[in-house]
Amino acid sequence: MPLCGRPAPARDDTTMLLKRFYDEALAQASYLVGAETTDEALVIDPTRDVEPYRIAAASEGLRITHVTETHIHADFLSGARELVRRTGARLLLSAEGDSDWQYRIGASDRAELLRDGDSFAVGEIRLDVRHMPGHTPEHLIFFVTDGSAADRPLGVFSGDFIFVGDVGRPDLLERAANVTGTMEASARALYRSLRQMREYPEYLQVWPGHGAGSACGKALGALPSTTLGYERLFNWAFQEADEEQFVRSVLAGQSEPPRYFGRMKLLNRDGGPPIPETAPRAVDASRLATALGEGSATVLDTRSSADFAKGFIPGTINIPSGRNFATWAGSLLSPERDVILVLGGGEARSRVLVRELSLVGIDRVIGWAEVDVLDGWRRLGRSLECVRALGAQAVAELRDATVIDVRAQFEWDAGRIRRRSRWIRVSRFWRSHVRNE
Template sequence: MLLKYFYDNNIAHASYLVGCQATGEALVVDPGRDITPYVTAAADNDMQIIAVTETHIHADFVSGARELAEQIGAKLYLSDEGDQDWKYEYLADYNHERVYDGSIFKIGNIKIEVIHTPGHTPEHIAFLVTDTVGADQPIGIFTGDFVFVGDIGRPDLLEEAAKMAGTAEPDARRMWQSNQRFRHLPDYVQVWPAHGAGSACGKALGAIPSSTVGYEKLFNWAFQYEDETAFVKALLSGQPEAPKYFAMMKKLNKEGPAVLDGLPRPARLDEIRLQAALAEGLKVVDVRLPEAFAKTHIPGTINIPLDRSFTNWAGWLLDYDQPFYLIVDQTSVNVIVQDLISIGLDNIGGVFDPAVVDTWRETQSYAVARPADIAERIINGEVVVLDVRGSSEWQEGHLPNAQHIMLGYLPDRFQDVPMDKPVVVQCLSGARSAIGASVLQANGVTDVINLAGGYQAWAAANLPIERK
């Protein structure tokens, strides 16, 4: 048996290729949209991908299952659990088999047994893997978004992201039942999850790529509860904000995402096209470092730096139904396109060279201030403090007189930001607040200040903190 691990740091997504070395056949589990890594790995190991499966209809990235079926003819093994709202709609065009609790299929000599594990989603399944040549017991389990290293999948995404009211608590109770099934697996079984640290599909995911059933039963917080009610309360508390784009991912993955057949190559455009895009009110994203953007940028553009969090904030702040544009260096175009298509942001109108900022007639800037330089004005209420961190961070402590609007909700809540004073934007370190400052300026708030070092620097300077 061959097992290959793939990881996308930007969306904290893990996927796998499991192959039978005796027959040269392979299965891809929970694939991302770019199928090149799987095809390459299979070829490098003299294997043919004959099948693809996934643990559920994913909410945080576009699945590559359809792409693999379309491009190389892989058979789809997808969940038939859950009610009609959770059935895949594109399978009729491909060789497929709907699987459910107790289903078994084989990839060469490797047996895959399906276990229904609802809670994160109604249709969620996990896969027990047995290499039948040398064993009659499973070596591991692909848990998807059911059990992570140190955490379990959140049950509130349908309510928070898909706006399906009243589903969070019932799904948390289903997760309790799924956990009981997990407890009865042998301790030696390896755990291969679909996400790692940084994913919004849980609240305390570990950075270790794999674990075992026994280790998780001992040390995963979710398996320390003996009372269902207490478990449900703990599971539903402290979950991070569900990204806005999660609802779109559910829709795309259920209906079947567009087939790409390669990486899109957006056109490089000139200054006239940039003027037209801004005049039409379309989003233009400048991916330069926040320090450079703060000093000079084109009015109306927003700044989402090309780093590990780029994909997340692009999903929060860009529109799926309108084209958008990028100010990005040519050497980074392929990387950024790959990041965007991973969450279905395919509607890239074009790209502009960063040199366009230097030649733009009237540019804009915003101030950056250290806590010591602006503390007195903040404490005296001479400025508006806008805290763009998450709710759990806010509840742990915040600056005096601060107003809280999580960064992802800012475009929908401009009317809640007072305009009669300068606005000091603040997060934990100064990174998210830099994005927030750019969003405010792009929407007409001109007197903006980013708090350098954010809440961390403020607290380190022993300045006043409020908790409520």
């Protein structure tokens, strides 16, 4: 069926179901597309936590028969292969891109490869495949047509190609996966891909793979979807007619990729391990003391930074639970070390945080302790440490102190304490001065 032209009048007997799954921890969206005539369903870009897709499909009387991805993800561990193992679905993956960054597919994966111009069907729902490189070399998008209601597509699953108000950053292959010399070429490929999108009708809905807060773009909007026409009017990337200016603009001001992105790219290309099934146990202050004394585990305090500063167990580190918890944990924690959590909210909260850590490959959470473990620590005859918070003016007035500024480069560029101030990327500072102490 053609993708362009005047659509036929829509019928009111549509049988397509669309469900969006949005993970606040990653600002990531995945989708379930169901065909009610055949009870089949497709899942696009699943995370490692695959049970929500199975539960949602079952609640609608659907069987997950197809699983696909728009590209090899960098910001979370894919659940595509695991979902296929649990459901027996067909796995459809991109065959585009160069040989170094194509999926490594084993015989057990039973994967089918997709190329530009291919199509596949889920019941009466048709998915047309287009190769749109730029964010990654192998990136695909999927135009979806509900054959029970129309003969033209109603929208496109754009993955990390087009976001609300932004586009996927083209520098990750070089800056996160260390494939040198790819950044500018990827930016030019992204420019050409955007030009191709001018051929498609403005009414198309766009369902992106990320929302506001994702590190896969610079300034993503928070709306769950958009239209191609709206993005042509207001998305900055569509306004840049000159290729050279587009390349400069899209590469300028990109934040440092989180350190774990490179590892995610490799695991998602080659196939990562299944999500852990065992739950961590509650531990007491004596167990924490042993772990810290032996250096056998990282103790991660997940309270707010303000609460942590008022009193914490020496040797623990603080990453507050919240929107960026998984991103910071993936960047700063070693996946090869055991982790014990300090948290508020008991076992239920521990399950939430363990899940978020698992999304970025931090699997070795062996225990958790409620915040009252600090009282138990003192009962062992041990003391807590504190950190004094200083405002910018107080820091500026310090005479003999060197200020280590670990904010993002764009924050440093926007304003800093000029005297005795030194900028070091937080990941580099962590590797050099903190992680091994």
